[in-house]
Amino acid sequence: MNITMIGTGYVGLVTGTCFAEFGHHVTCVDKLTDKIEQLNAGHIPIYEPGLDALVAKNREEGRLQFTTDVAGAVAGADAVFLAVGTPTSRRGDGYADLTYIYEASKELAAHLQGYTVIVDKSTVPVGTARQVARIIKEENSTADFDVASNPEFLREGAAISDFMRPDRVVIGVESDRAEQVLREVYKPLYLQESPILSTTVETAELIKYAANAFLAVKISYINEMAAVCEAVGADITALAKGIGMDGRIGSKFLHPGPGYGGSCFPKDTLALMRIVQEYGESVRIVEAAVEVNSAQKARMVKKIRDALGGSEAGKTIAVLGLTFKPETDDMRESPAVSILPALLEKGATIRAHDPKGMEEAKKYLPDGIQYVENAYEACEGADMVVLMTEWNQYRALDLDRIASLLSKPIFVDLRNVYDPQTMKEKGFTYVGVGR
Ligand code: UDX
Numbered sequence: 001m002n003i004t005m006i007g008t009g010y011v012g013l014v015t016g017t018c019f020a021e022f023g024h025h026v027t028c029v030d031k032l033t034d035k036i037e038q039l040n041a042g043h044i045p046i047y048e049p050g051l052d053a054l055v056a057k058n059r060e061e062g063r064l065q066f067t068t069d070v071a072g073a074v075a076g077a078d079a080v081f082l083a084v085g086t087p088t089s090r091r092g093d094g095y096a097d098l099t100y101i102y103e104a105s106k107e108l109a110a111h112l113q114g115y116t117v118i119v120d121k122s123t124v125p126v127g128t129a130r131q132v133a134r135i136i137k138e139e140n141s142t143a144d145f146d147v148a149s150n151p152e153f154l155r156e157g158a159a160i161s162d163f164m165r166p167d168r169v170v171i172g173v174e175s176d177r178a179e180q181v182l183r184e185v186y187k188p189l190y191l192q193e194s195p196i197l198s199t200t201v202e203t204a205e206l207i208k209y210a211a212n213a214f215l216a217v218k219i220s221y222i223n224e225m226a227a228v229c230e231a232v233g234a235d236i237t238a239l240a241k242g243i244g245m246d247g248r249i250g251s252k253f254l255h256p257g258p259g260y261g262g263s264c265f266p267k268d269t270l271a272l273m274r275i276v277q278e279y280g281e282s283v284r285i286v287e288a289a290v291e292v293n294s295a296q297k298a299r300m301v302k303k304i305r306d307a308l309g310g311s312e313a314g315k316t317i318a319v320l321g322l323t324f325k326p327e328t329d330d331m332r333e334s335p336a337v338s339i340l341p342a343l344l345e346k347g348a349t350i351r352a353h354d355p356k357g358m359e360e361a362k363k364y365l366p367d368g369i370q371y372v373e374n375a376y377e378a379c380e381g382a383d384m385v386v387l388m389t390e391w392n393q394y395r396a397l398d399l400d401r402i403a404s405l406l407s408k409p410i411f412v413d414l415r416n417v418y419d420p421q422t423m424k425e426k427g428f429t430y431v432g433v434g435r
Contacts, residue, residue, distance in 0.1 A: 001025070001184060004077040006104045008035060008066065010046055010159075010263070010330075011121060011152050012083030017051065018163040020058035022188045027065050027073040039066040047329040047356050050160045070104075074111040079181055081150070082132070083121040087267070094270035096125055105132045109139035117181045119148045123208050123268055125275050129172070129201045146178035149201045151208035156262065157327030168195045172204020209275070212268040213286045218253045219260045220289035223296045226256035226434025236434030237416060256433045258335035258388065258414045259296035261324030266293075266333040297338040300414055300433075304343065307410050307431045308384060313347035318378035318406070321389025322365070323357035331357055331364040335414075336388055341366050351378045355391050376405060384410035390417050399426045 001024045005016035008030040020026040030036050035045060042059075044052045058064035067073055074080055084100035101124060108118070118136065120129050129147040136143055149172035154162045169186050173179040179198055183190065190196055199207070226236040236256050244251030260266070269290050276283050308315050324334035331337065334357075340350055344366060351370045354361060358371045372378050375394060379385050379402050387394055395417055403409045403426055411418070411428040416435065423430035 001078045001181075002076055003027070003185065004029060004073045004080045005121075006030075006070070006073075006080065006082050006108065007084035007100070007122070008032075008039065008045075009083065009085055010048070010156065011154065012081070013039075013044070013046070013055075014048060014051060014154060014159045014163060015081065015083060015121060015152065017054050017058060017064060018160065019185065020064040021054055021164075022185075023063070024185065025063055026058075027067060027077070029067055029070055029073045031068065033068055036066045036068050047327075048159055049157065049327055054160060070107050071111040074108045074116075075113045077116055079117045079119055079185055080108060080112075081119045081121045086122045086124055088270060094274045096123070096267070096271045098124065098128060098131075101128060101132065102135060105135040106139055109136040109143060112136075112140060112143045112145055115144045115177065117146050117148050117178045119150045119182070120205070121150055121152055123151060123212075123264070123271075124149075124205060125271060126202050126205045128205065146173070146175050147201065148173045148178050148182060149204035150182065151204060153208075153211065156330055157325060164189075165192075166194050168197055170197050170199065170204050170207050172199050172201040172207075174201055209268050209272040212264050213272050213283065213289070215253055216260055216265045216269050216293070217285055217289040219255075219257075219265075220292035220296070222254045222256050223259065223433075224292050227299065229434040239434075256416065257296075258300045258339065258433075259293045261333035261335055261337075263330060263332045266290075294338075297335050298342075300335065300339050301342045303414075303431060303433075304339075304384070304386060304412055305346075307412050307429065311346070312343050314349075315347075315383040316349040316351060316381065316407075317343060318375075318382040318385040319350055319352040320354075320375050320378065320385065320387045320394050321357075321391055322352055322354040322361040323389050326389055326391040327356075329356040329360045331360040334364070334389075336361070337364050339388070340369065344368055351382060353378045354389065355393055357389075376401060379405040381405070381407050383408050384412060386412045386414060387417055388414055390415040399423070399428075403427055 003019050003024050003026045005012045005028045008028045016026045016028040082104055084104050086096040089095045089097040129149050133147040151170055171182045229236045240254040243249050244254050269286050305312050322336045351372055353372050353375055409428045412431045416432045420430050420435055
């Protein structure tokens with residue numbers, strides 16, 4: 001099949017490359033000339049494990065191309081996927097900004113040839129696919145097309161395996177013709193028996209928000225339970241196991257931490273709140289999850305301050321991990337972006353390390369943070385170390401070395417990576433989350 005991917009951001013690039021790996025002919029389009037030049041020179045603008053090799057292989061085998069030419073890419077495509085950004089609107093009201101979706105729809109309309117399915121891949125409010133259809137009709141009244149919604153559920157850092165072995169594929173369609181095209185696109189997954197759920201367009205649009213909001217609720221719930229554990233002297237790790245063994249609850253997404261971040265949960269929870277408001281409904285549980293998540297970040301600042309004896313002024317804090325989670329260089333909504341400025345403001349010196357995110361971090365964090373080469377350099381002479389993001393390389397630190405490098409052996413583990421008893425035996429004052 002011939003597939004066009006409009007937008008070479010995180011979702012577009014991963015999805016386009018994986019479709020090429022399925023054997024389809026994929027053309028990825030972006031307006032950013034620089035980005036397309038870089039991609040054509042073999043440079044991948046994001047860090048995602050395995051993506052560079054997969055892009056290289058599919059380009060070599062002639063199934064994956066990058067271009068700025070929308071007209072050429074859209075003509076002759078069986079399916080055109082819209083994977084442009086839908087950031088939270090600059091108005092600050094939580095709505096998703098759909099400018100790029102509408103601009104792309106307008107631009108591609110004139111170039112459609114033969115029957116084409118236009119697929120919303122970006123996370124968009126309910127009703128967007130119908131707007132896209134309206135725009136295309138207005139621009140090109142003879143176009144033969146359907147619109148569809150095909151939300152993505154990729155986790156950064158694990159996007160390729162999530163794509164190749166999904167829990168499910170959701171396709172929202174309004175005609176059999178469109179459904180046939182999308183089933184053909186995903187045929188390799190069908191053959192390996194990945195479930196493909198076909199729904200109406202509106203339901204598919206809402207499934208994405210409902211799934212992400214549910215996961216955000218689950219994380220805020222366990223973070224709140226962690227605070228309860230601290231209050232009553234219980235242990236969150238055992239508690240999470242104890243509830244997670246109930247098949248109805250499930251053990252995944254029950255890790256307490258400094259609060260969820262990233263490009264999806266914060267944006268999608270706010271957008272869902274706004275969408276339902278427009279219909280006179282509310283999602284109070286989601287609102288509470290959002291509030292708990294902000295409070296969790298503030299709670300982490302207090303945790304660090306308390307571990308330093310009540311004040312961070314004049315103290316040096318070693319910070320391990322800056323990205324919102326491991327295996328990505330993404331800093332969007334990372335807890336570090338709220339926590340570190342609060343500490344700096346109160347007079348702390350921060351010495352930070354991250355395996356992949358330091359260049360990105362500089363764009364998101366205030367000046368004045370020292371960036372160092374490795375975890376040990378960060379700890380040299382520091383008053384405390386804070387493990388912020390659970391990168392694998394921080395899971396097996398030489399703890400004796402860390403203890404000897406720190407001026408005071410205080411270890412704040414915001415991801416509960418280490419065992420409290422072992423840390424105590426190593427001479428650390430150890431502080432976790434909910435234990
Ligand atoms: C998420 C969804 O998982 C994915 O399906 C969707 O398409 C996009 O949003 P992603 O943002 O890449 O993916 O990260 P994810 O692994 O889900 O983690 C999100 C945040 O939650 C991270 O900040 C992570 O640290 C935090 N988290 C996750 C927890 O604090 N505890 C958990 O148990 C799980």
